[in-house]
Amino acid sequence: MHDKPQAAPAREFRLPSHEVLAIIGRDAAAFAQAQFMNDVAALGDGQWQWNGWLTPKGRVLALFALLRIDAETLWLLLPDADAAELADALRRYVFRSKLKIEVRGDLHANGGFDAPAQARGPAWARIGDAVELDMSGDGGPRRLRIDAAPADDDATALARWDAADLAHGLPRLPASQAGQWTPQQLSLERLRAFSVKKGCYPGQEIVARTHFLGQAKRGLALFETDAAPAAGAEVFEDTRAVGSIVASAAPLALAVLPVERGAPVRLADGAALHERPLANGLAR
Secondary structure (H helix, E strand, O other): OOOOOOOOOOOOEEOOOOEEEEEEOOOHHHHHHHHEOOOHHHOOOOEEEEEEEEOOOOOEEEEEEEEEEEOOEEEEEEOOOOHHHHHHHHHOOOOOOOOEEEEOOOOEEEEEOOOOOOOEOOEOEEEOOEEEEEOOEOOEOOEEEEEOOOOOOOHHHHHHHHHHHHHOOOOOOOHHHOOOOOOOOOOHHHHOOOOOOOOOOOOHHHHHHHHHHOOOOEEEEEEEOOOOOOOOOEEEEOOEEEEEEEEEEOOEEEEEEEOOOOOOEEEOOOOEOEEEOOOOOOOO
16 A cells, blocks of 8 residues: 655745845834835734835835844735835935934745745744745635745746735835835735824825715726736826726736726737635735
8 A cells, every 4th residue: 555645845936026135123113114015013923914114295105024033023925026226215314313214135935836834924934944924815725934045036926926916906116116106005004004093104195185075086906917017117097097007917917007997908009917715814
């Protein structure tokens, strides 16, 4: 009698656009609380949240996962933003705070389409020398590990990962889209990525006013398309431009459009956009 064959472990692959930025020091948490749009003070050691940094006008400059490693160490996992540029920009606001901001070029992000070994929801876990995050949602299990060793490149798996992010409403913003959209226009409440109750932070007044006055007239919409629209491409309803693409990963694209709209939408060249429901489950 033969033993039942064991399933091979899911292949791990490198997430090359992801970078890690560390904020270290006794004032790290207070600095992050004053600068970023989510409630950093609500995190305990071993937890993470979606978070971001806004312009004074409330536009998203960078969107990231913020991990509380310990009381004096935070990691920002940046899916798209340039870590060195963000570090330089943040350092301008350090003043007399007791902290340092450094790019962790020694750390790499690797993904896998299997269930996390230990991480669950907003609780990250240490797996040997790696830090594991649960990136699962309604679209299926996913896990991300921050490790000293990069996994092999896999273009097919990477494209699937990027599309899964978009399917769950995580906008993968290229540089051209940084500073263009408010958290509400990107529907980041779906990820619980910002707070309207914490104290002041850059852009907070705009975010709070939009929330409490119910003025979010635009939001994120997911489309499937045979085209490969570039970020910034206009979206049309009949002959009128009503919004634009903010991110794409074939065969999916995310666009910011009016919440209330009627006719089907298309790209400028006539390519059809087929709306799909956003998947849930990635909120942390």
